[in-house]
Amino acid sequence: MNLSATPRKIIIFGDSQLASLAHFYFKHDSPHEVVGFTVDRQYMKADTYEGLPMVPFEAVEQHFSPADFSMFLPISFKKMNYLRRGKYEAAKQKGYHLVSYVSSKATTWPDLDIGDNCFIFEDNTIQPFVKIGNNCVLWSGNHIGHHTVIKDHVFITSHVVVSGACVIEDHAFFGVNATIRDETHIAEATLVGMGANITKDTKPYEIHLGQSSTVMRKKSVDLDSISHKSEG
Numbered sequence: 765m766n767l768s769a770t771p772r773k774i775i776i777f778g779d780s781q782l783a784s785l786a787h788f789y790f791k792h793d794s795p796h797e798v799v800g801f802t803v804d805r806q807y808m809k810a811d812t813y814e815g816l817p818m819v820p821f822e823a824v825e826q827h828f829s830p831a832d833f834s835m836f837l838p839i840s841f842k843k844m845n846y847l848r849r850g851k852y853e854a855a856k857q858k859g860y861h862l863v864s865y866v867s868s869k870a871t872t873w874p875d876l877d878i879g880d881n882c883f884i885f886e887d888n889t890i891q892p893f894v895k896i897g898n899n900c901v902l903w904s905g906n907h908i909g910h911h912t913v914i915k916d917h918v919f920i921t922s923h924v925v926v927s928g929a930c931v932i933e934d935h936a937f938f939g940v941n942a943t944i945r946d947e948t949h950i951a952e953a954t955l956v957g958m959g960a961n962i963t964k965d966t967k968p969y970e971i972h973l974g975q976s977s978t979v980m981r982k983k984s985v986d987l988d989s990i991s992h993k994s995e996g
Contacts (some may be wrong), residue, residue, distance in 0.1 A: 765778040771795040774863055775802050775828050777821065777851060779813045786838040786865070786883065787814050793868050799830060802835075830859035836884050837862070842900070843984050844935045844953045849917045852866075856938070879916070888947035909946065927943055933968075935983070955984035965982045 772828035774796050776786050783801060790798050796973065801813045805820035812818055812835030819827045823834075833857050839848035855862060862881040866872065876890060882891075887905045894908050897916040902908070906920055909928035920926070920938045927946035936950050944950065947977035950964040956962055957973040969983040 770833045771797065772861070772863060773797050773799045773832070774834045774836050775860075776802045777802055777835065777855070778839060779803055779807075779809065780817065780838075780840070782838040782840060784814065786836055787868050789865055789867065790836070792834075792857075794865060795817065795864060796834075802828075809850070820920075821851075823858075824827075825858050830861070833860070834861040836865070836883075837881055837899075838901075841937050844937060844955065845899075845917040845919055845986070846935065848899060849935070953984050955987070 774790065776783050776798055778916070779801060790796050792876040798816065800817040800819065802819050802821045802824040805822050808818060808820060810818060816890070826876050837848065837851050837855060839851055852862070854958040864878055864880055864882040866878065866884040867886040870884055870890065872890045873892045875892055876894060882896060882898045884902045885904040885939045886900050888908065890908045891910040893911045893963055896914045899916055900914055900918045902920045903922045905922045905924070906924045908914070908926050911929040911930070912926055916934045918932055918934070918936045921940045923941050924938045925943045926932070927944055929947045930944055930950065932950040933952040935953040936956070938956045939960065941959045943955045943961045949988065950956070950968045951968040951970065953969045954966040955971045957971065957976055961974045961975050962972060963981045969985055970985050972979055972981055
């Protein structure tokens with residue numbers, strides 16, 4: 765696993781529930797110390813969050829130098845993860861080292877290869893020879909089969925089964941209880957809805973809904989949000 769065990773002082777992006785969760789996990793289950801938060805100036809509600817300083821992202825490096833502090837950006841899947849990607853790239857351009865979090869309660873193996881700014885929750889089973897790219901979120905309770913490759917900016921919710929030797933391209937999203945057959949190629953920005961069963965390769969920007977994997981005519985990136993209402 766290419767995660768740094770060196771304790772770092774980190775800044776978390778956001779003041780959402782995801783940011784609060786990230787603060788909790790880093791505080792109780794990592795060697796790192798959260799020392800502050802940052803968010804876009806127009807969305808700042810206060811100068812503190814979780815009892816720590818909150819500073820505008822536009823000027824974050826003036827308060828927390830990239831030479832001395834790292835960053836973590838736990839941002840949602842809106843716009844098929846493109847919003848998270850934008851902030852990820854902006855933080856990298858500012859020169860920040862981006863840490864990843866993998867729960868100590870996840871099942872992993874020594875050969876796990878994982879990129880930066882990943883958020884991997886408890887009870888994920890990640891089998892040998894899996895590769896996970898940058899800026900991915902794996903919520904709790906998933907199974908990621910052996911020799912699977914997950915590329916960048918992917919969001920997997922909970923209780924998703926990805927069978928062995930799959931390839932998941934950038935910006936894919938998987939709803940709760942989705943199932944992916946072994947050796948399946950999930951194309952860029954595929955939206956796999958809650959409970960969908962994917963038994964064959966997908967095409968870029970497709971939306972697959974339900975156990976029969978009904979394909980919607982819309983493109984995934986055209987949805988304003990991902991919810992039960994938008995999937996109907």
